[in-house]
Amino acid sequence: MVKIFKTSNKVIKDIDDFYDTIQLGVLNFKEGVHNYLDGNISEFENNLKKIEKLEGKADSIKRGIENDFYLHSLLPNFASDILRLLDKSDDIIDKSKENLSQFDVEVPNIPEKLKADYSRLVEISLSAAESVIPSARLIFTSPDKAKEGLQKVFFYEREADKLANAIKRKLFREMDELKLSEKIHLRYFALHIEEISDSSETVANILSALVLKIRM
């Protein structure tokens, strides 16, 4: 009887740690891209190192939680949904890390004219991630409140889509001074940043389905 309470408390703590790590990862990504755009390369490299560590930590916590869920048959009715939720939440930090390392490897040459747009795209795309994390935490205690935050995620995801399209349009229609290869390169970076809001939307979709399932 006591063992199950111990396990539950451990998993609750792990889930909290997991979302803390993702949140930190997202903040690091945001700061990293801003540092890159501002040309603070040493700080950017510092952000990259941090996010790499955080991504590894999130993976290890997630594996621990999965292990406990299978081993102790926790929440048998919702286990598969919750593990999917954790998996997709992990995608947010995975993508953030991958994108930041792409900045490091490919060193995109972002024209001054576009820096403000990219900065705004990062802000909006990460707002989606920042809104979905509290909802994911709330699903475990008050599912109804968790649903309230999801609308923000969908809104930010749409906004990120729009802005990414605007950047792409500007690149290909207005900036003749850039080579085609440069345009294509920059377009991929708009896509990469936008992917984070897409991952957040996937998590939001899982959450809204889970809310319905819990209410039933």
Add this chain to the structure above:
Amino acid sequence: MFLFFITSGLFLGWTLGANDAANVFGSAVGSKMVKFRKAAIVASIFVVLGAVIQGAGGSHTLGKLGSVSALGGAFTVALAAALTVFGMTKFRLPVSTSQAIVGAIIGWNLFTGNPTDYHSLTKIVTTWVAGPILGAIFAIILYLLLKSYLKKAQVHMLRLDAYFRNALLIVGAFGSYSLGANNIANVVGVFVPSAPNIVLDFGFFTLDGVQLLFLMGGLAIAVGIITYSKRVMMTVGNDLMKLSSETSLVVVLAHSLVLFVFSSSTLSNLFVSIGLPAIPMVPVSSSQAIVGAIIGIGLLKGRGAIKFGILGNISMGWVLTPIIAGFTSFISLFFISNVFKIKVVEELNSVKDIALHNDITNETLIGPINLYQPLLYIVIAFLLVVIIYLLWNIKHNKDLKIIEDFNEKEKTYQIQASLLEQEIEVSNDNNKKLEGEVNYKKQELINFALSIIQKNNFLETLNQKIEKIKSKNSKNVSINEITKLSKLVKENINLDKDRKSFDLYVNKVNSEFYYRLNKRYPDLTDNDKRMCALIRLKLSSKEIASLVNISPKSVEVNRYRIRKKMNIQHGERLSEIISKL
């Protein structure tokens, strides 16, 4: 002889344990919230306790319906009920032990001419109908209470899961107790009039003949739970109630309350004391109480109308089971009494006879048998077993700890291994990056070379043109100037700065290649090595000639010399060997 006759009742108890334990622990075990072993142990203990402590009420009502006086009759009635349950289950018809035993008793009444107490029958039938309805009402109230509490408490899902697991076990224990208390009458109720008149004194408590009978019945149910209920829990139990943890908790609790209400004489007396009618002590169907509770929750959640198919099945069970059991009982009694010549009824013709029978029964009361000493020995033996078990457990735990430590270490090693793997991946990535850079530089080198070649070609052409002008001997053009121009161009070809910087670049980029080349072929001169570096860039002899400013033929001679120095056989390609270096 008594033990032989009671086997039919015990068989009935076994089927009850195998089937009805799924109602109590089915969803908990099916959904893996509670382990089967734990559920089986708890259910077995509490079924026996319920049967012995609180089992008398239901038997009393069944006794009123028809007191099966002869042991042979009781055997046949229990057998008929067991066969009915077995047969109807096999044909997947809705069946309940409670209804089967009532039908079988009425069959005995009909066969022996014993009058059926219609007042008791009405009471029993009313309870059958009331059981599921009461189950639904209890479920609705409990569900509303639980939901409102959970909404206010906002407990973490995982903590709630832990609470539910323990609550399911506790409620399951209560359900098992109620099942034993209520349904034991179905199992051994018909044997009560034939129970041996003994009292066993265990010092702390006493057990009379009827309680011993209930103990045996309870043990039969427990055996049914341990041996066969897992299969039922995993199949039938799960199908019946694929519910969430909170719903299954409410359903099991509602079911347990129904069974408890119809078997608790204390509760009934309490009702009477406050001026309410007494609660009838009647065995009710555990499955029907569960179905009633599920329907109640379905109605509350507003999931469409009531499923009439399920209600039809329950009603069919109310009618069909007693009829089939009654018919089976009648036929069986006929065979038992006429073919095997076993007495199925005590011939008590008048009230006087009955009074005499009771007197005899009272006179033949054996006991009380003092079992204080044997019980003491049993307790001592039990304590010894417990001490041995604890000692073994301590040793086992120590072993487990060693294994856990080992696993912990293994886990640490695995983590370290995964970290190393990650490091390898990172260094592989770095290698790839570096490889990409090398390729890029190589391409740059080729471009550089090609630009020099193009430039040289251009200068050659220019020179040729100037030569042409010179040969025309035109008056407008100062020959001297043209000669100067030609000289300058020639100088440009020979002392090309680009070529020098190209040479430097080749040396820089190929420093590693030169190192490998030098190590393997130490006889090569600097010129040969340079030639090899250019061959490595996959340049043709003509292009190399242009770069080095020698004739293509000289390049061919150089190549031949290098082949000899590198000892390359006929048929092997120099460029391939160099590129593989």
